[in-house]
Amino acid sequence: MIDAVITWVDGNDPLHRDKRRRFQDPSAHPEASGPQRFISSGEIRFSVLSLLKFCPFLRRIHIVTDDQRPFVSGALRDDNRIRIVDHKGIYADHMDLLPVFSSRSIETMIHRIPDLTERFIYLNDDIFIGRPMRPMDFFEDDMPVLQGQLKRLPNPILRCLKSALGQSRPGYKAAQQAAAGAVGRRDSYLLVEHQPHPMRRSTLARFYDGSPAALRAQAGHRFRSDAQISPISLTHHLEMATGARILPPVDVGYIKPGHPAGTALAGTMEDLNSDAFASFCVQSLEAMTPDDRVTILSGLEQRYG
Template structure:
């Protein structure tokens, strides 16, 4: 896969747990407290809105695809805007899998979106572009894509307990499957940042690990037998020789991870550190817990509005909330 292409589509996944009826559906299917963790479903900062505004830093932008559960559409979004398509889960997922609240399951269907370019940029809704240059940082000069990883090693399955988070179990499952397919080697977490995905090769990876993917898709919530496609694919791409593993410096250039906590001085410090580094992207991970601190929410909203004040072409003309 050569990265030298004029335009690239962007795919987002998004959900808002305040959308009418969503909380009731979630409660009917939830089986444990982690299933209703608001950190994964809350949209109190309108991060998707600002992420779309940040696409001004992506001159290679083709079409924007938003994948969400039916009938959700962000209240401020114009779903008929040129260059934008809103897809609902039932457009690409079997009815028997729905409703799903499992991000791993959802991501495993991204390549099936109608009209999607052969390669695309996957952004979670809390990821924003801070300055131009992302596509150049996602590939070698000859066009070979890069997989970006952190310094954090993946914990193997034999060191985990059943009560550890499904996220950690999923990483360990993926690692075990990768070891069986390509041979054992140390692997690290993928960065909290954009992913370059080739549709055909993504499908090939999912087929190679079909049993693990089937178990993942069958789980309405993240479960201990799942695998995260967003971790599986960049590692498999390196093992296959499609991608090169980025250096630490290259990954640091791309990733700007910030945990948004309820302690305002801590969040201010993390934001200051991120801005001082000047990464190409920022990921604002919701770590508010059950009750977001209004002072932290206000601080982040001021920062977002100051950094990205201009509406994107995808916003409704009558949308006034900032």
């Protein structure tokens, strides 16, 4: 059995905006606490539809959220394969750490989802399955199939100097590099794209077993911090140590504001509708131009609606 997990929040919700304001951390990097990080433009609907359409082998889809319910219309509303999981349900005995707004904090706890299968696929809500997939695209027997590139780790002295010069941006690559260091890698790390991630529930559970202080230190940051590692990357590097196979990324589609644009963007959406991508990410849809938003949403509606 295989489940899917999606993390989602609607930052436009007045109650959520007020909660972020009340617990605002002035030391947090502006990119970690700004409102744009939490805006929802309806991507969750397409993410769920993509899983239902192209991964029929999934037992259940868990949507992890903060006292909210995503808007899903029609048959999705009554689909018993979709389960809403509140942050309280995964923090449980560590509920005193809530609320948290850092995706890295939340991802650290997703292995604690009640009734989660051992094997699962993790996605952010702006990531979509692009074409029909099979269980063996994600797992070989029980082992995750990792897709990424091995990169050389940066000089640790230079990294420390950069951090000492001021507040570091909690970047995507840096969190993966830190995850590699957490499991003892000193020469290289696995860089993965914005794509679905095959994971095993027991991998994070074993890593933090007997170390509640380490779990709380990682999962207790209210906003994303450069002191946090990527828990997704942590699982990748732990799986590498047990022999997981690493493949180059295959047909990973990616769009962000301004890239591509115009006719190139329209062509990319046509490619999506022609099975060109195994997975597809639309980052920061809310920051796109109105014309680009229309192009993207109409392409997603054509593919999944």
